[in-house]
Amino acid sequence: MRVLVTGATGFVGSRLVPVLLAAGHDVRALVRDPDSYDPPEGVEAFSGDLLEPGSFDASLGGADAAYYLVHSMQAGADFEERDRRAARNFQVAADGAGLDRVVYLGGLGEEGEDLSAHLQSRREVEDVLGQADYDLTTLRAAIIVGDGSASFAMVRQLASRLPVMVTPKWVQNECQPIAIDDVLAYLCGVLDHPETAGDTHEIGGPDVLTYADLMRRTAVLMGRRRPVVLPVPVLTPRLSSYWVGLMTDVDWRVARPLIDGLRNAVVVGDDSVREYLPFERISFDDAVGRAMAERRGSTQRDPPRIVARARGEG
Numbered sequence: 001m002r003v004l005v006t007g008a009t010g011f012v013g014s015r016l017v018p019v020l021l022a023a024g025h026d027v028r029a030l031v032r033d034p035d036s037y038d039p040p041e042g043v044e045a046f047s048g049d050l051l052e053p054g055s056f057d058a059s060l061g062g063a064d065a066a067y068y069l070v071h072s073m074q075a076g077a078d079f080e081e082r083d084r085r086a087a088r089n090f091q092v093a094a095d096g097a098g099l100d101r102v103v104y105l106g107g108l109g110e111e112g113e114d115l116s117a118h119l120q121s122r123r124e125v126e127d128v129l130g131q132a133d134y135d136l137t138t139l140r141a142a143i144i145v146g147d148g149s150a151s152f153a154m155v156r157q158l159a160s161r162l163p164v165m166v167t168p169k170w171v172q173n174e175c176q177p178i179a180i181d182d183v184l185a186y187l188c189g190v191l192d193h194p195e196t197a198g199d200t201h202e203i204g205g206p207d208v209l210t211y212a213d214l215m216r217r218t219a220v221l222m223g224r225r226r227p228v229v230l231p232v233p234v235l236t237p238r239l240s241s242y243w244v245g246l247m248t249d250v251d252w253r254v255a256r257p258l259i260d261g262l263r264n265a266v267v268v269g270d271d272s273v274r275e276y277l278p279f280e281r282i283s284f285d286d287a288v289g290r291a292m293a294e295r296r297g298s299t300q301r302d303p304p305r306i307v308a309r310a311r312g313e314g
Helices: 013-022 079-097 117-129 150-161 180-192 211-221 237-247 252-263 284-296 303-310
Strands: 002-006 026-031 044-047 065-068 101-107 135-141 164-168 200-202 228-232
Touching: 002 013, 013 026, 013 180, 013 303, 065 079, 079 117, 101 117, 101 180, 117 135, 135 180, 150 211, 180 284, 180 303, 211 284
Parallel strands: 002 026, 002 065, 026 044, 065 101, 101 135, 135 200, 164 228
Antiparallel strands: none
8 A cells, every 4th residue: 555654754653654664555754854854765755844735745646545643742822723724735635636544643532622722733633634535544542652752751751850749730630651562553553444444543551540650650660769749739731831841851832732631531432443453552561661672772663563463463
């Protein structure tokens, strides 16, 4: 299958490209600057910007399917408009190119008016992408655990540096983190299952934790002392993001939407995707171990094994 990956230089996209290659697909990568992108052998890089209609049409020509892995992480008054415009431009171009399938990775969270601004924007992008003739498959995930994940970097650095944390009260909410290798297995696997076309599926790992427990367990897994987490009702997302920006390497403009999302419980409510992709999921503890090993350079991802797991072969 001829497959286009947008956001091919991002945390998920850069890892998905070699997995799709290992699965036997003809892979294309859409990047803003192909001169700064070193694609794996066999991958064709296309230059384009989803905010500029017409600049990326060539990447869609002759493609059968595409992955939409583009979204704004930074805070700002216009991020919703940028995400909306990029999704609309892509939807129109993909429809015009005659794509059969589009796979979108969105955010997990309960439906309703209390979603954070960034989760609301993810839902809007999902709606925009769905207004087309192609079949849209949406996968919704919470915190993705892996080296390079902004949300996990925030958790990891806080857990390793602070013996005592003053946090928003939402830190007691539950979440269902998922290992990056499991995300890749789901993303790759849905292409082999036309039954998932046109549907929205929630994906998560086998463990459900509060955000506080997630930070405590991460610290212990890193060989650190279990931190004391003190929820307080007066710490706003804005103040929290400034604090995270001061105590970690995560830019406060990135930290703010991540922290704002803490107020939403992000737990899988419908695991029907497991009917098609029932592979054994990676535990949170193992996911953290793999992320730390990758960070140290002591291990490398194994795309063929990820494909085999998605296909129930390993």
